[in-house]
Amino acid sequence: MNIVIIGSGAREHSICASLNRSKKKTKIFCLPGNAGTENIAKNISIDLNDFKKIKSFILKNKIELVIVGPEKPLVSGIVDFLEKFNIKVFGPNSKAAQLEGSKIFTKEICKEYNIPTAGFGIFKNKSEAMKFIKKSNFPLVIKADNLAAGKGVYICNNTKEAKIAVNDIFNGKFGDADKLLIEEYLEGEEMSYFIITDGKSIKFFQTAQDHKRVLEGDKGKNTGGMGAYSPSRLINNKLEKKILNKIINPTIRALGKMGIKYKGFLYAGLMIKENEPYLIEYNVRMGDPECQTILPTLETDLLEIFLACCDKTLDKINIKWKELKSICIVVCSKGYPDKYEKKVEIKNIHKINLGKNEYLFHAGTTAYENNIYAIGGRVLSFVSLSNNYKSAKKKITKNIKNLNWSGGFFRKDIGYKVID
Numbered sequence: 001m002n003i004v005i006i007g008s009g010a011r012e013h014s015i016c017a018s019l020n021r022s023k024k025k026t027k028i029f030c031l032p033g034n035a036g037t038e039n040i041a042k043n044i045s046i047d048l049n050d051f052k053k054i055k056s057f058i059l060k061n062k063i064e065l066v067i068v069g070p071e072k073p074l075v076s077g078i079v080d081f082l083e084k085f086n087i088k089v090f091g092p093n094s095k096a097a098q099l100e101g102s103k104i105f106t107k108e109i110c111k112e113y114n115i116p117t118a119g120f121g122i123f124k125n126k127s128e129a130m131k132f133i134k135k136s137n138f139p140l141v142i143k144a145d146n147l148a149a150g151k152g153v154y155i156c157n158n159t160k161e162a163k164i165a166v167n168d169i170f171n172g173k174f175g176d177a178d179k180l181l182i183e184e185y186l187e188g189e190e191m192s193y194f195i196i197t198d199g200k201s202i203k204f205f206q207t208a209q210d211h212k213r214v215l216e217g218d219k220g221k222n223t224g225g226m227g228a229y230s231p232s233r234l235i236n237n238k239l240e241k242k243i244l245n246k247i248i249n250p251t252i253r254a255l256g257k258m259g260i261k262y263k264g265f266l267y268a269g270l271m272i273k274e275n276e277p278y279l280i281e282y283n284v285r286m287g288d289p290e291c292q293t294i295l296p297t298l299e300t301d302l303l304e305i306f307l308a309c310c311d312k313t314l315d316k317i318n319i320k321w322k323e324l325k326s327i328c329i330v331v332c333s334k335g336y337p338d339k340y341e342k343k344v345e346i347k348n349i350h351k352i353n354l355g356k357n358e359y360l361f362h363a364g365t366t367a368y369e370n371n372i373y374a375i376g377g378r379v380l381s382f383v384s385l386s387n388n389y390k391s392a393k394k395k396i397t398k399n400i401k402n403l404n405w406s407g408g409f410f411r412k413d414i415g416y417k418v419i420d
Contacts, residue, residue, distance in 0.1 A: 001303075002062055004029045005041070006048060006078070007069030010330075010361040010381040011288035013037050014295045015067060015302070017361070022303040029061065035372045036362025048073055051081045058087055065090065067306060071147055071285055074264075075101035090306045091264040092284050096255060099266070099282040103181050104145050106282055113250040117279045118183040118271075126170050132182060133162045139185040142166065144174040153222050155185065188273035189417075190280070191232045192290050193243055195268075196305065198314040199261035202248065204240075206297070206321065207232040208290040209417070214337055216413045223337045224378055227329045227414030229389060230293045234272050243270065243277045251282070263309055292361045292381040293328040297321050324357070324385040327392045327415050331400060331408045333364070336377035344374045344407040352399055357385035360399070379408060389418045 003019060003026055005012050013036040016028055020040045031054065033043035046053055048070075058066060066082060068074055068091035077094035098105040110117040118141065123129035133140065142165040144152030152174040154165035169180045194205035208230035214220040247268060255262055267283040267290070286294075295302070299320040308314045333340035346365070349372045354360060361383065364376015382399050386392035393415055400410060 001026045001064050002029070003027070003303075004031060004058060004061075004063045004066045005033075005037075005069060006031050006054070006066065006073055008032050008034050008363075009069065009288050010036075010363040010378070011286055011291040012069040013361040013363070014292040014359075014381075014383075015069060015286075016041050017359070018295045018298065018302040019067075022301050024301075024303055026303065029057075029063070031057070034362045035365035035367040036360070038367055049076070051078055054078070055082060055085055055087070058082070059085065064088060065303075065306060065310070067091070069285060071097070071100050071283065074284055075147060088310045090309055092262055092266075093260075095258070095260045096262045096264075097284045099251070099255075100284040101147060102145055103143055103281060104179060106279075107181065109251060109254045110279060113254050115247055115250050115279055116277065118186050120181055120183045122179055122181060124179055126166050129166045129170075129180060129182065130163065133159060133166070136182070138162075141183040141185055142169070143181040143183065144169045144177050145179045145181060146175055146177050186271040186273065186278055186280070188271040188278070189234060191234050191270045191272050191277075192228070192287055193232075193235075193248075193268045193270055193277075194286070194290070194294070195248060195266050196264070196309060196314070196319075197252070197262055197266065198309040198312045199263050200312055201315040202244075202252070203314060203317070203319050205265065205319070206230055206294045207235045208287070208293050209233070209415075210287060210290055211411060211414055214332075214411075216411050221337050223332075225287065225289045225330060226332070226411045227327070228287075228289045228293045229328070229415040229418060230290065230297065230326045233418050236275070239272065239275050239277065242275075243268065247277060247279050288363075288378075289328045289330050289381050292359070292383050293326045296357070296359055296383055296385055297324055297326050322385065324387065325389045325392055325418075326383065326385050327389055327396060328381050328383045329393075329396050329400065329410050329414045330363075330378050331380040331382065331403070331405065331410045332378050333374050333376065334407060334409055340377055341407070342375050346372045346374055346379070346403070346405050346407070348403050348405065349380075352402060354399070355395065358395055358399065359383040374407060389415050390420070393419060
């Protein structure tokens, strides 16, 4: 079976590795992929904005399934475009992808369907936003409405910080933004909750806790994610029922009333306070680094799950998980999430010897003449599974120490809430 994975991050590498373990014989192409996917698939350099070129490659190579990893092509309508040519694609269409593409779209659904979330206001210009801010209590959360690669969120403790956020967003730091969102700050602990759906059935797809801030102690700027652990320490049967009944199911019903069928992963970023869930945001794909954390614990054939989603037979699949704890630690280029040097060689990467239940997924890497170079902010995801989080983390720390890469850094406290 010929498969295409669209994307170049560690999420896509982990999906590629899972599909490579499938019982079905597969040939995998990654568009464009990275130095890690190159070892288990064929990387193809194609501009992800050029849907026509992608379609031509898919038809020419008789691709039977396309998996879209990142959010931007989903929001831009790649699923809608490819399905016009009877190409089987895993992922939501552009209307469904508005759940991530527009935070305001999601907030308006929350308001109409009484989905628990932070109180909010929508503002179309700087002066409107600043008038509201001056009358508000701090802290406040200010968000770009559009896609911002996980970085367009500001937690502001005073008017000065809020003004910086408003200026950044309306001055185009995260692309064209004609609106922004100002929310009340929710106290509690964050949790990532995942489902997969074919538009008819919904299946649980694990929980995790992501560490977004660049500095230890969850301080500093927001990033795409510095590490994660799975499952979340917060999940329990009562909480899960509340998440489904108060948040997930009403959202799917709301989309249905708009004539939108949702197909693919849906990731709810939640704040949990006293065992009550509040929706922070939706992502319309697997998270990164949560995907790298979760997929190694999956026992069921991932390809069978994807195909069932596309064929609307997900109800016939029993998704099974290993009873192990999983941790992922991301190694980043020095300077991330601000300016960082590119094309820095990772000299010792070939010396990493992974043991059982240990994984290394590439993100911002490229291969040239048998050497591996860092070309992105988030570079490598080290993952380990164990009976407990402490031993899993110990194995990762050993591997990162062996990497001994002077061009990178990582957070040493990933999973600190579940490790004594």
